[in-house]
Amino acid sequence: MSLIVQKYGGSSVADADGVRRVARRVAETRNAGHSVVVVVSAMGDTTDDLLDLAGEVARKPPARELDMLLTSGERISMALLAMAISDLGVPAQSFTGSQAGMITDGSHGAAKLVEVSPRRVREALDNDNVAIIAGFQGVHRSTSDITTLGRGGSDTTAVALAAALDADVCEIYSDVDGVYTADPRIVPSAQKLDRVSSEEMLELAANGAKILHLRCVEYARRFEVPLHVRSSFTHNEGTWVIPSPHENLTPQKEIPLEQPLIAGLAHDRSQAKITIVGAPDHPGIASRIFRLLADSEVYVDMIVQNVSTGEHPLTDVSFTLDESQGALAMNLLRAAEEKIGYTRLDYNDQVGKLSLVGAGMKTNTGVAFTFFQALADANVNVDMISTSEVRISIVTAVEKLDDAVRAVHTAFGLDSDETATVYGGTGR
Amino acid sequence: MSLIVQKYGGSSVADADGVRRVARRVAETRNAGHSVVVVVSAMGDTTDDLLDLAGEVARKPPARELDMLLTSGERISMALLAMAISDLGVPAQSFTGSQAGMITDGSHGAAKLVEVSPRRVREALDNDNVAIIAGFQGVHRSTSDITTLGRGGSDTTAVALAAALDADVCEIYSDVDGVYTADPRIVPSAQKLDRVSSEEMLELAANGAKILHLRCVEYARRFEVPLHVRSSFTHNEGTWVIPSPHENLTPQKEIPLEQPLIAGLAHDRSQAKITIVGAPDHPGIASRIFRLLADSEVYVDMIVQNVSTGEHPLTDVSFTLDESQGALAMNLLRAAEEKIGYTRLDYNDQVGKLSLVGAGMKTNTGVAFTFFQALADANVNVDMISTSEVRISIVTAVEKLDDAVRAVHTAFGLDSDETATVYGGTGR
Secondary structure: OOEEEEEEOOOOOOOHHHHHHHHHHHHHHHHOOOEEEEEEOOOOOHHHHHHHHHHHHOOOOOHHHHHHHHHHHHHHHHHHHHHHHHHOOOOEEEEOOOOOOEEEOOOOOOOOEEEEOOHHHHHHHHOOOEEEEEOOEEEEOOOOOEEEOOOOHHHHHHHHHHHHOOOOEEEEEEOOOOOEOOOOOOOOOOOEOOEEEHHHHHHHHHOOOOOOOHHHHHHHHHOOOOEEEEEOOOOOOOEEEEOOOOOOOEOOEOOOOOOOOOOEEEEEEEEEEEEEEEEEOOOOHHHHHHHHHHHOOOOEEEEEEEEOOOOOOEEEEEEEEEHHHHHHHHHHHHHOHHHHOOOEEEEEEEEEEEEEEOHHHHOOOHHHHHHHHHHHHOOOOOOEEEEEOOEEEEEEEHHHHHHHHHHHHHHOOOOOOOOOOOOOOOOO | OOEEEEEEOOOOOOOHHHHHHHHHHHHHHHHOOOEEEEEEOOOOOHHHHHHHHHHHHOOOOOHHHHHHHHHHHHHHHHHHHHHHHHHOOOOEEEEOOOOOOEEEOOOOOOOOEEEEOOHHHHHHHHOOOEEEEEOOEEEEOOOOOEEEOOOOHHHHHHHHHHHHOOOOEEEEEEOOOOOEOOOOOOOOOOOEOOEEEHHHHHHHHHOOOOOOOHHHHHHHHHOOOOEEEEEOOOOOOOEEEEOOOOOOOEOOEOOOOOOOOOOEEEEEEEEEEEEEEEEEOOOOHHHHHHHHHHHOOOOEEEEEEEOOOOOOOEEEEEEEEEHHHHHHHHHHHHHOHHHHOOOEEEEEEEEEEEEEEOHHHHOOOHHHHHHHHHHHHOOOOOOEEEEEOOEEEEEEEHHHHHHHHHHHHHHOOOOOOOOOOOOOOOOO
16 A cells, blocks of 8 residues: 555646546545545636736735635635545545645745645544645745745645655646657657656756646655656556656666666747847956846846957857746846946847757767757757756747757657647646 | 724625725725724625535535635635735735634534634734634634634624624624615615614514624624624615613714614515424423424424314414425424324415514503504414514515515504615625
8 A cells, every 4th residue: 555645737627527537536546545645736727817806906916915815726626626535435635735734934926845744634644534735835834824835836735745744656647648758749759758867857847848847846856756747537657757767766666777868858939038249248247147137036048158359359148038037137138238338139039949858968979969960950040059967958949949849859769650649738 | 093893795895896895995994093804705606606516526515625615715805805905005914714713613514603812813903904804714623624604604703803802893794774674675665773782683683684694693792792784885874783772882872772662674585384283282292393303403483383172182283494494394294293193284385474673662562553453454464473572573475475564664653755775685
């Protein structure tokens, strides 16, 4: 008998039918002899609907009240799920984040977990109940105010509970079968990965793969929680995300010592590129620019600086960021025109990023060659390049991005003969 | 400067416009120099919608989970209201029943308050905040499970907080101007009462007046909380419900020593009458019948027993109850046919009750005469009669009820020259 934490996203419990379907799935797991903890998100569009209401009553809703408002969404879904499970003859109890001991700091809207004390969840399990926990929410340690964990919050709730309860596995359910070598909507021949290391998964998540949130992968790696990403629509095995590739074998899954060269590709269409043209090329210019942006919580991704020559050398600095922060960054830079001293600002939100991820590339020198050759053959212009130990990323024109993904996928022999199944949205 | 508790029902905050309207009202009160605590119900039909969802996922939802589900409704309305008030420049903080210290027993769905410890509410007031409290909900003392207070729950929350905080007044807002001498929908010439004693209000509420819930009036009387029933659509004075008629004058309102003869009329269409025909007339037969019903929580209202004569005397026992419990009562009686021994059961849900309430009738012997004369003149057949010190009630055919209300209202000189304004629903 294992202890299994299952997390279901909002699209899995979008309506009463979805709630009953998830309930059957939970009851099956329970009836197979396992202890089950379920983390659930708000139903379908509930969170967006509540945000709309907030926008109708206030121009700038206080963050404390926004958290109180939004957390009602998970209360609804968790209570309904507990009812539906009970209706199948399996005793179930729901718990809010506060009741489940999800203690956070006071950053409303993006709270960080500071302690997880699931005493009541343990009691419920000891009394043979399925425990249903509201995802995404916690309670501020000192004020007892209700907080939310921000983006990817429900995944984080699930992993944190799995770690605190020493669960055998944390299953993340969504509407796709697992992690693919590339987005099956763009590469129909993409293959589902049976397993991926958390190091690789981190790079995929950080570079545009939507299946798992970066924060949840980091948490799982840190606390050595095995993740199993799978579909709530099938009983197929999904993808195992293994905390450390060569150690900590889980009881469920043996991991071969040989590591595949490439785990997969991630892409991100939501990039924008800003170029500061003709800035004076003296030491500290880059740090001045990026300090300015960091102070306003603008997150810069890739940076390229061209060093010029001559008597009064000028430099062009380009960087990418999420396009949602593009306008803010441009305003900050315009306001600092005199302080920085530049000729011109260029803004381009028609760019995308392609990343190739694989732990094997640490020890294989041919990867970069194959990568760039494939892009050249496909007539893809490379704008910017960045690399890590297990990743190469490039920025290119957004209209070239799909071609680039397919060309690289083929070049590394990742295409399968079968067509991947896509069930619906993004699973989040 | 006073401390004012204001309670707004679901129809007052049915949508974003309603929330903003209530917010302006609260801000006005605050800006007039008062401390304000607001108790709010779930928006419009939220509670019914959630109940529908529960019915879709489970045949018999566990009461604990139903309470968790339903309490999300008030979390939504209270957070939105706090946002809307903040948006007007008045600092506001919302609190769940649990956060506001509404400690209850463990009777999910109909919990009783066992303690009210509004420490956090007091802190919020001390820090110049308006405090918004979720009505209808509490937390079980020993398990920390979320509970609901059942029908009239938000009114009870408001009165309980007013008592615990020693508020100067508890204002109950709805879509009618106050308590009337009769339902203005039936008697357009009904007059708004400026004040009514809590003894009279108890009888009116217990006998069909929907404006205030019985439990809230009882609580207010017990803890000597002055209630002010008024409309959220106007600034008119409403009706003051005064805890004890000749003592405890509130600072806001002086009460003349002379008591009017009649406070008003209440009526109730939701009555049913059951007659047990031909039961053996021996001691204990009535107690046997009513014990049987009480064991299944069937609430019996009026009882009439005809004593027969003869060698083997038989008796007919009639009683009224809320028609929602009619089928249950009939099933219980049918199952006990042998034990009780009767000839026949009659069931009639086409009956209604009319009650005349006035503290002055204690000392005035002409009231009963005028009452029955008015009914006779209006050709209203009286089926059953019951009385208390300050009330006379009759049961009649439901189609005669409106005529009866109007005839009695006129006979006691209660008709005004003006037509009462009716804004909308029932205000609950």
